[in-house]
Structures are given as C-alpha cells and as structure tokens.
Amino acid sequence: MTFSYAPGAPAVLSEVSAEFYAGAITAIVGPNGAGKSTLLRVLLGLVRPQSGVAAWPEPASVPAQTVADMPAGARARSLVYIPQRLSPAFGFTVRELVEMGRHAAGAGPDSGAIARAMERARVGGLAARSFDELSVGQQQRVGLARALAQLDAIEGPAALLADEPAAAMDPLEATHALTTLLAVARAGRVVVVVLHDLSQVLAFCARTLLLDARGRVSAMGPTGEVLSPRALESLLGLPFDPASVGGRVVTLVARVTLSARDESAASP
Numbered sequence: 001m002t003f004s005y006a007p008g009a010p011a012v013l014s015e016v017s018a019e020f021y022a023g024a025i026t027a028i029v030g031p032n033g034a035g036k037s038t039l040l041r042v043l044l045g046l047v048r049p050q051s052g053v054a055a056w057p058e059p060a061s062v063p064a065q066t067v068a069d070m071p072a073g074a075r076a077r078s079l080v081y082i083p084q085r086l087s088p089a090f091g092f093t094v095r096e097l098v099e100m101g102r103h104a105a106g107a108g109p110d111s112g113a114i115a116r117a118m119e120r121a122r123v124g125g126l127a128a129r130s131f132d133e134l135s136v137g138q139q140q141r142v143g144l145a146r147a148l149a150q151l152d153a154i155e156g157p158a159a160l161l162a163d164e165p166a167a168a169m170d171p172l173e174a175t176h177a178l179t180t181l182l183a184v185a186r187a188g189r190v191v192v193v194v195l196h197d198l199s200q201v202l203a204f205c206a207r208t209l210l211l212d213a214r215g216r217v218s219a220m221g222p223t224g225e226v227l228s229p230r231a232l233e234s235l236l237g238l239p240f241d242p243a244s245v246g247g248r249v250v251t252l253v254a255r256v257t258l259s260a261r262d263e264s265a266a267s268p
C-alpha cells in the first residue's frame, strides 16, 4: 500500500506490506514523521491509499473487506481507535465519554459495563469529572476506558489501534495501560500500538513493525529480531547498547560520542 496526502505529493507511506494478528500486541515504531499515525488512519479506513488496500478479514469464507469501503457503523463494530488526543467539546464528563464507546459499537446503555471499563482504565474515581479539567495523562486513561467500553460491546472479531496511548502517563500508569492492552490482545483481539519507548515495546509487544523516516517498512516480525542493536543503529544513525538485567533486555542506551568541543563545554 502506498499513501500520500495530496495527488502528486511525496508518498508518506511507500509500498507498506503488513499483516496484524490477534493474541499479541504489535508495536509500530519509527522516527517522528515516519508515517506511524498515518498508517493507523489507513488501517482504520479514515484515509484511502493511492495504491493497495487495507483489508479486514471477515470470519469464515466471506471475502476480506476493504476498510475504506465499510460504512462507518460497520467499522465502529469491528475497529476501535485511541487517537493521540481526544478532543471532545461541550464539557462532557468522563462517564459520558466512556458511554460513547458503547454507542459507537451500536450497543445500548449498560452502567455495569461502563463502570468495568472505567475501573480497568483506572478512571473510576474521575467518572463525574469534566474531561476538559483532567491532566493529559488522565485524559489518555479516559481514551483507553472508552476503547474498552467499545470493545466490550463487540462480540465478533475486533481490532484496537492506539496512537501513543501512554505518552503522557507516568511510568506506573503507562505500565497499567499496557498491561491492560496486552490482556485485550490475549483475549483474542488484534492490538496495534504506536510506541516510542523501546523498553515498553520490549516488555509488552511480541511483534514490531519498524517504519523508516521515508515511510517504508524496514523490518517486521518478532520484536527481539526487529529491535536488534544493528537495526536500530542503521535506523537512527547511533550506536546502541542493549542493557540487560538477569539476562533480559530492559532498555537500549545510545552511546553518543561527544565531540572534543562539546566535552570541554560540558566539563566544569
């Protein structure tokens, strides 16, 4: 699939070929502007590629459907999106926003299901608060709660696509959010998450799609293979050391060599 935002404009995504599976989280990783958010929008059918398709297989022998051709209601009954920022207006409360997830999936009100989604995303204590008054990290938890409410109302196959869902969360909240997304994946949903924190990718995402700065897939597969120090060095132009604790890689540390001038500036 190849995509550009305007006819004749340079391609933002070039010849991207990828498959996403239920059961584990797939991370999308790449530098700023690589096209990660755009790839999610293509997968959701919000924008249409110039060549190729994003398709969502139906169960059994029904032919795969091109997502951009699915009516909005049908999309919302199989695809769930956590955008980078929710921007609702009108001072909706947290509970009202989470309820909207159920409505998106075409389900009626269910206060128990809404309370469960809020608890899982740790926003139960914020239910009556206005969304606009919350910190950005709290707002991200509300985005997760809304997605969980929508997923809970979908009985068939479903995919959850999240764009940097924990970027504004503190490390503890981010760990809770990613643990919840992993549970969603293990419950049989397709989960695709754009992440920048490579230690989170290593800890939670069994598969990784690495996009390079020109919107090409530079690698896709098991995370341990994709995030090899060599792949990262060639992508980011920096030498990398995997640091490990108890034999498990926990983080990747760039070895940046300062020039003589920078070093003298840094010394007292």
Ligand SMILES: Nc1ncnc2c1ncn2[C@@H]1O[C@H](COP(=O)(O)OP(=O)(O)O)[C@@H](O)[C@H]1O
Binding pocket: 005, 012, 030, 031, 032, 033, 034, 035, 036, 037, 038, 039
């Ligand atoms: N609505 C848009 N119209 C035109 N260009 C866009 C639009 N959204 C993003 N872009 C451009 O597409 C490229 C990829 O953007 P994006 O998908 O947001 O990257 P990432 O999420 O990897 O940082 C960037 O060069 C960006 O400027």
Ligand SMILES: [Mg+2]
Binding pocket: 036, 037, 038, 163
């Ligand atoms: Mg983005």
